[in-house]
Amino acid sequence: MTIKGKAYIAGAFEHPTRKADDKSVALLHAECAKGALEDAGLSIRDVDGYFCAGDAPGVMNTVGMVDYMGLNVRHIDSTDTGGSSYMVHVAHAAEAIAAGKCNVALITLAGRPRSEGHSGAAPRMFPPNIPEVPFEAPYGPNTVNMYAMAAMRHMALYGTTSEQLAWVKVAASHHAQYNEHAMLREVVTVEEVVGSPMIADPLHRMDCCVVSDGGGALIVVKPEIARSLKRPLVKVIGAGQAPRGQNGGKVDLTVTGAAWSGPRAFEEAGVKPSDIKYASIYDSFTITVLLQLEDLGFCKKGEGGKFVSDGNLISGIGKLPFNTDGGGLCNNHPSNRGGITKIIEAVRQLRGEAHPKVQVKNCDIALAQGTGGSLGTRHCSATLIMERE
Amino acid sequence: MATQYQDRKISAPAVYPENKPYWEAAAKGQLLVKKCKACGEYHHYPRSLCPYCFSDQTEWTVAKGTGTVYTYSVLRRGSPTPYAIAYVTLDEGPSMMTNIVDCDLDTIKVGQKVQVVFKPTGDGSGATPPMPMFKPV
Numbered sequence: 001m002t003i004k005g006k007a008y009i010a011g012a013f014e015h016p017t018r019k020a021d022d023k024s025v026a027l028l029h030a031e032c033a034k035g036a037l038e039d040a041g042l043s044i045r046d047v048d049g050y051f052c053a054g055d056a057p058g059v060m061n062t063v064g065m066v067d068y069m070g071l072n073v074r075h076i077d078s079t080d081t082g083g084s085s086y087m088v089h090v091a092h093a094a095e096a097i098a099a100g101k102c103n104v105a106l107i108t109l110a111g112r113p114r115s116e117g118h119s120g121a122a123p124r125m126f127p128p129n130i131p132e133v134p135f136e137a138p139y140g141p142n143t144v145n146m147y148a149m150a151a152m153r154h155m156a157l158y159g160t161t162s163e164q165l166a167w168v169k170v171a172a173s174h175h176a177q178y179n180e181h182a183m184l185r186e187v188v189t190v191e192e193v194v195g196s197p198m199i200a201d202p203l204h205r206m207d208c209c210v211v212s213d214g215g216g217a218l219i220v221v222k223p224e225i226a227r228s229l230k231r232p233l234v235k236v237i238g239a240g241q242a243p244r245g246q247n248g249g250k251v252d253l254t255v256t257g258a259a260w261s262g263p264r265a266f267e268e269a270g271v272k273p274s275d276i277k278y279a280s281i282y283d284s285f286t287i288t289v290l291l292q293l294e295d296l297g298f299c300k301k302g303e304g305g306k307f308v309s310d311g312n313l314i315s316g317i318g319k320l321p322f323n324t325d326g327g328g329l330c331n332n333h334p335s336n337r338g339g340i341t342k343i344i345e346a347v348r349q350l351r352g353e354a355h356p357k358v359q360v361k362n363c364d365i366a367l368a369q370g371t372g373g374s375l376g377t378r379h380c381s382a383t384l385i386m387e388r389e
Numbered sequence: 390m391a392t393q394y395q396d397r398k399i400s401a402p403a404v405y406p407e408n409k410p411y412w413e414a415a416a417k418g419q420l421l422v423k424k425c426k427a428c429g430e431y432h433h434y435p436r437s438l439c440p441y442c443f444s445d446q447t448e449w450t451v452a453k454g455t456g457t458v459y460t461y462s463v464l465r466r467g468s469p470t471p472y473a474i475a476y477v478t479l480d481e482g483p484s485m486m487t488n489i490v491d492c493d494l495d496t497i498k499v500g501q502k503v504q505v506v507f508k509p510t511g512d513g514s515g516a517t518p519p520m521p522m523f524k525p526v
Contacts, residue, residue: 120467121464121467122467128403131407131434131436132434133402134402134403134405134434135433135485135486136434136486137400137402138399138400138401138402138510138520139486139487139488139522140397140464140468140472140474140488142464144464145474149460149461149462149474149476152460152461152462152499153460156460156499156500197466199465199466200463200464200465201461201465202462203462246434246484248430248432248433248439248440248441249431249482249484249485250482250483250484251476251478251484377486
């Protein structure tokens, strides 16, 4: 069975807040749900499937949030793969719709790490019984130094430079200047990125995404419902997932799970990388983008540095417009999980509703790529391909 | 510029029954690595069931304690002292997460030869197992 054409993204909403001092995480989830339903032209009573991940504050994630929002659903899914959870949720929603388990699926993400004072340079905390923790936690792994080790290895193997990585941030900043909600709207230069403070060699502050409050929601529906609504039709045509870890010690930090999730999604969709008009690429760090672009097949392994340089990711200038909302690097990384905003901007592009300065012409096929967890240890890649009908 | 290694407080590892011998050997200054008798592969972090063939015929072997830096990163913000996290590829084959210590952290290079040293954890009294770390040869 394939999910190609079995489900449509009918509603998408990104919460405008970037600092939510006055709201609870549960309320942010609910406001996102309300926004996405209004965007789709549907009511909370139409929702019969609910999907959320570990950022949801309810007891048992879905169960508590179903109670909080007063949902009446017959299908739930709390799959958590970190920042890529929401690509997985869209795929799972399409599977559930295809199997007749639900007709209108709601997916929410929200969090307020900025208000709560989270930092990517602080140690990650782990619950007991995780098998690898005794062999890793005492060494001080955190979010930044794990991705930094992937960057360092790529530099040593392929000669990738800090200036090349900086181009990823430069391109994101070019897009963010047009997004009134973006946390960082100032256009930056390669020199400014490599001149920003070193956090963990070789990643500078501007190689890192923002820590922001906010959230987003999506409504995934069966084809008959999508056609009854007044919104442009955004069809789900392919999805792939791939967890990747240390492989028993045969560690290769230069290859992400996208090397497997990408081909799975392209095969299901029946399209090639060259067919993609717009790509949302998870950008926790500049290196995250570079590695995923290689693994998705937009360029050869090792050539990502060259590929992202000279504005090649800037809409209207380069060959592959990416993250036209400013991405996690400049716009928003709610709950330290950017997956849902990647899908939302891809939906905007396919509908022709992106900012006019960054809207890709004839944007008929778009990709949203997520990475959850840590490229330095273990992560889950998820790829989603969508088509305007 | 130089960033001399400084000792930092290292959290004690949780000792699960599956890996007690690893920590007991560490206390004696030995680095153990698991080898599978069925498929012949070494692996790390250690498991009772081989992650390559799922055989339960895995055994503890004493590693040479030497290897090369696969990758590393010196954390310069958000920590009271800078430190170098790394993966070191052991001469036996597997790469393990570790710290590079006892050197100028600005001189670490990918591909550099290193050897194991053990650093105390917890309150430093020896009540908790030490962690294997690596210094330049």
